[in-house]
Amino acid sequence: MGCAGCTVCNTSDGEVKGCKSNGSCATGSCNRLNTYDWLSALDVRDAYPFDLVEVSFKNGSHKGFFILENLPEIYVGADVVVETGTGYDVGRVTLIGELVRLQLKKKRVRENTVFTAVIRLANERDLERLEDARQQDIPTLVKARAISRSLDLDMKIGDVEYQGDKRKATFYYTADGRVDFRELIRIFAREFRVKIEMRQIGARQESSRIGGIGSCGRELCCSTWLSDFKSVSTTAARYQNLAINQAKLSGQCGRLKCCLNFELDTYMEAIESFPERADRIETLKGKAILVKTDIFKGLLFYAYEHDHGRGKLYPQTIDNVKEIQHAAMRGNFLPDFKEMEGLVKPEEFEGGGKDYSDVTGAVELPEEIRRKKKKSSRFQDRRPTDDRPQQSMNRPQQSNRPNPAERPNTGERPTGNRPQGNRPPQGNRPQGNRPPFRQGDGTRPENKPNENRREDSSPKGEA
Numbered sequence: 001m002g003c004a005g006c007t008v009c010n011t012s013d014g015e016v017k018g019c020k021s022n023g024s025c026a027t028g029s030c031n032r033l034n035t036y037d038w039l040s041a042l043d044v045r046d047a048y049p050f051d052l053v054e055v056s057f058k059n060g061s062h063k064g065f066f067i068l069e070n071l072p073e074i075y076v077g078a079d080v081v082v083e084t085g086t087g088y089d090v091g092r093v094t095l096i097g098e099l100v101r102l103q104l105k106k107k108r109v110r111e112n113t114v115f116t117a118v119i120r121l122a123n124e125r126d127l128e129r130l131e132d133a134r135q136q137d138i139p140t141l142v143k144a145r146a147i148s149r150s151l152d153l154d155m156k157i158g159d160v161e162y163q164g165d166k167r168k169a170t171f172y173y174t175a176d177g178r179v180d181f182r183e184l185i186r187i188f189a190r191e192f193r194v195k196i197e198m199r200q201i202g203a204r205q206e207s208s209r210i211g212g213i214g215s216c217g218r219e220l221c222c223s224t225w226l227s228d229f230k231s232v233s234t235t236a237a238r239y240q241n242l243a244i245n246q247a248k249l250s251g252q253c254g255r256l257k258c259c260l261n262f263e264l265d266t267y268m269e270a271i272e273s274f275p276e277r278a279d280r281i282e283t284l285k286g287k288a289i290l291v292k293t294d295i296f297k298g299l300l301f302y303a304y305e306h307d308h309g310r311g312k313l314y315p316q317t318i319d320n321v322k323e324i325q326h327a328a329m330r331g332n333f334l335p336d337f338k339e340m341e342g343l344v345k346p347e348e349f350e351g352g353g354k355d356y357s358d359v360t361g362a363v364e365l366p367e368e369i370r371r372k373k374k375k376s377s378r379f380q381d382r383r384p385t386d387d388r389p390q391q392s393m394n395r396p397q398q399s400n401r402p403n404p405a406e407r408p409n410t411g412e413r414p415t416g417n418r419p420q421g422n423r424p425p426q427g428n429r430p431q432g433n434r435p436p437f438r439q440g441d442g443t444r445p446e447n448k449p450n451e452n453r454r455e456d457s458s459p460k461g462e463a
Contacts, residue, residue, distance in 0.1 A: 032060040032224050033208075034094055035103065037076060052114060054095035054103055055082055058134070058161055061209050063094065065109060067117035079122040081164070086195060090122050090130040090164035126164065133162035140192060144171060147187055155179045158206040168195040174206050204229045207253040214251065221258060232256040236264045239271065241293060270295045275322050283324075284333050288314070 033056070053074065056063045066082045068074060078093050095103060104111060122130075141160045148157055155175040162169050169192060173179075181198055188196045201209070208222040222229070237249055237260055251257045279290045281302060288302040291313060300321055301313045316324075327333065 033063075033227055034060065034225075035099065037095065037099060039097060039099060040076075050097055050100050052100045052104070052111065053093055053118065054100050055080060055091040055118070056094045057089060057091045060094075061159075061161065064091075064116075065100065065104065065114050067114060068096075069117055071118060071120070073121070074118070079127065081119045081122050081126055083116040083119060084163065084168075085116060087163055087165040087167045088119065090126050129166065130164045133164060133166045136162055136166070140169065143191065144188065147191070148181075148184060151184055151187075153179055153181060153184060155181070158201070159209045162194075166194065168197065170197045170199055172199050172201050172206070172209060174201060174203060202229075203253040203255055204258075207251065212252050214257075215248075216259075220252065222253075226258060229258065230261060232258060232260050236260040239264060239267050241295065267295060273298070274300075274318060275325060278321050278325065281321070281324055282328060282333060 035054075051068050052065050053068045054063055055066055064082075074080065074093060074096065076093055076096060079090060080093055081088050081090055137160050140162075141157065144157050144160060148155060154177070155173045157171055157173045159172040160169060161172070169188075171188070185196050185198065204222060207220060208226075211223040212220050214220050232255070234244055234249070234256070237244060237256075240260070240263065242249070242260075249256055249260070274293070274295075278300065281288045281290075286304050286306075288304050291301045291303050293300050298318050299315045300318070301315050303313050
């Protein structure tokens, strides 16, 4: 098996040689998360061949160790059929010989715990069944996510992997805590008709299985070569003078990027030569604060504090800052940073000597003109004003109605133009003249005090 773009696997005439020609693929395109077989380049044969081999499945998504018995034709890159305890699976050999012993020690696997073995080399029929199993992964993943969502389970199914004989399916999921998926397994077994295995993984392992392109433009390290996930903290970003921006420091898995640890040791060694307590330095001109640090060039940039902010930046070498600190401890404050400005070579600092003045308050944007919002119509005063016409458009003028205050107090309600019919008596209420609803001045009558109300405010029980 070989890759289309691999110069090691392909010859000049276009014939695919595979990884058998040199023992391993140098480009890593044939198998992700592979281990470089450096013993094959030495052309040294093992005096005592090791009887275990490393086999990867689904293009390196997971690997396992198997016993090799009476199969001398096995080589790195060969497709083999192996036992799994629940059937058989088809994988690719990634390591043989003494390097397998080192991998066992690295992954803390004992030799006596390996019981399954390699059956034979895979034929065309085995590879066809494996391809059919891989084509069922995506449809099964979609159905599995829909079923888990219908059960309201707090979990996310990230990947599905069928065995080579399609008798078993492994579901990889992520969850914050423990999930009771007993009902989910029963539904999966009834829906897919295979043996179900649920395996919980972390966010980094999920990104490793799915893969993708990072912010650097290359494929994710966790899906190509990185196999050990170490803890990453924001301290690594602070040592490298990176802005603590969670959006930029986080990878596709939602955790801090693993590449923050790649150059951390180099930064730690370079920082050891920098002076301590160098954030503020006092001179006769005033107090200077540290603005930024160039770790690999060994430069520290200071600026004097003013009422209007910071002014010009003064680059200083590590030795100069240490000399200033020792002089300040003896009480000999130097007059200004300008005396040491010539000690920094121009090629060490691009743009050195330029005046980076603070323009705070000098440049101001014009005030934004905002229009006043119109009030809602229900809050507007509907009374006519001088600026607004008294009559609306296409609306007839209303007749002059008498003022309620000018109505005669006859003791009866005005009936207007409504027909006056004899209304039947209601209940035992007397049908006399009803009191006027409004007084002559147009106001509501005052509430009379309740005669039965007790005016004594003394507490109960007292006379």
